[in-house]
Amino acid sequence: MGFFGAEHAILQAPLGPDLSCPELVAAVSNAGGMGFLRAPDQDRSDIVKKLIQRTRELTERPFGIGVVLAFPHEKTITVALEEKVAALWVFWDDFPAEKVEKCHQAGVKVVHQVGSVEEAVKAAQAGVDALVVQGVEAGGHVRSKTPLLVLLPAVVDALRGYNIPIIAAGGIVESRGYVAALALGAQGVCLGTRFLATPECTAHPLYKKKLLEAGVSETDYTDLYGRSRWRAPHRVIRTPFHEQWKSELPSDGTEVGQPIIGRTTIYDRDEEVPRFSGKVPNSSTSGDVESMAMYAGTGVGLIHEIVPAASVVNGLVEGAQAIIQQLGRSVDPGLSRERLTTMV
Template identity: 85%
Template sequence: MGFLGAQHAILQAPLGPDLSCPELVAAVSNAGGMGFLRAPDQDRTDIVKKLIQRTRELTERPFGIGVVLAFPLPEKTFRLILEEKVTALWVFWGHFPAEKVDECHQAGVKVIHQVGSVDEAVKAAQAGVDAIVVQGVEAGGHVRSEVPLLVLLPAVVDALKSQGYNIPIVAAGGIVDARGYVAALALGAQGVCLGTRFVATPECIAHPLYKKKMVEAGVSDTEYTDVYGRLRWRAPHRVIRTPFHEQCKNELPADGTESGQPVIGRTTIYDRDEDVPKFSGKVPNSSTSGDVESMAMYAGTGVGLIHEIIPAASVVKGLVEGAQAIIQQLGSRVDTSSSGERLTTMV
């Protein structure tokens, strides 16, 4: 199935603040999926332009860029994205009005809205977006939903169908392999979005210890919490239960933030050197130094199914070929004369 110009409806989530580097995005797009950069939340058009230009040097395939609507979208950043005519703008955690969607369409840019509830999905459809990503509570990083994907996804599918909307729906949250891909298709999605699985690739600039912790994590080794990064964005998120997290998660007062906490490391995000206080929400990238093991390590529940660091292209290939094999196996067990054909065309 083609998806907004990509060969496969396999999306790499915008990973903040800078883990969605051009090398990762291009690798996913070159493999037939669609990679997404993550725009800085600040007014940094210089960085946005560099990210887009560098990605274009690495791929001629479709790719996009994501913004978090919890922070005011700088008008200059929005205009630059439209001027650069990336394939798609990914918006998350807030309302993106029909007027903005129309501006994107006039510039030839598609809009993908990630949602965490049925109401959000309906509002996004009403605004005229081109695709909707449904995020379940199993997702890593900042999590909008409070409902498991197994329930939320079909609820969104049913709600949009009942109102006459025919918008591609992409499933996100806990999906790391072909089995999750096929399950999402069976629930009514037309594609899947992966974040955690793409962090555990050589192209991603996440810190090596962060990737190691992912490979070592078991299926119950993540927690839905709100203790990291409260000063900037008090929003629920899912992290790996590292020894630090288990020992120290209750030290922060319920109304407290990382302000005043000791500095445990340093990092460079894009071109700026920054301190990393204890309980900061800054995820460790390849430049990070200090007590990296005590920093936030975002991951979805599917991390327990990740056992090795593999290239992004191998992730995409494994999803496609694995899904096709599973569907064929299922077809030999049950009568899927129509549904089996439909699923096969999706992958």
């Protein structure tokens, strides 16, 4: 099943702020999936334009850019439309019909990530082109409070009158999760944590190491990091630092005034990293990296090696097809084997 010109409805989540680099995005798109850049939260049109143009140097396939609506974003969207990316991914606020229509006039599709049935219906009514339904299992900042196993079929039921592709997100890292999402009514999947553990991603090497070491119960849904900037719940790896401090920082405490534990360069800006900062460690980060926020979904315990982004996409497709063929031989799922196979 294609998605906005891509061969497969396999989306790479916009990993922020700069982990979704052009190299990762292009690798996913070149493999037949659809990669998404992540726009700076500072609404910097110069950086957005450079990111899009660099990605175009690396791929002729469709790709998009993700925008967090909780931060300034008007300049970012203007550049995205001028550059005519395949899709604009929006998250964490409403995106009304007039803005959707503006995107459509520019020839840009709109993907809205949602965390509830109510948000899904509102986005569908606004005319978006696809929905990413995020369960509470997801890594990074999490809108949902409901497990994907419950939320996804509820959204599918609520949107039966709409012809909108629904993409599942949250805890999916391999082909078994892909097939499970299809069984729940999704037309595709979105992966974030799995693409962190790729050579193309600019996550810090220690961050990638922690991803491989984490077990299936070693993430936490919390609001410990980055409270002064964006007090939104998020899911992180339960590092020793996190376990020590998750109950120690007062509920009204923030990273403001905390000791500086490192430095990092985000796009072209050198920045300090205070303790409890929400800044994710990238390849430039120095200092006490182990005490920084390391976002990951619950599926992290199923990730055991660093593999190229293309291998992630190909493994999802081939593995899902093998599972579906096996199901076709052992059970009658109510769909023909040919129909099931074409879904991936």
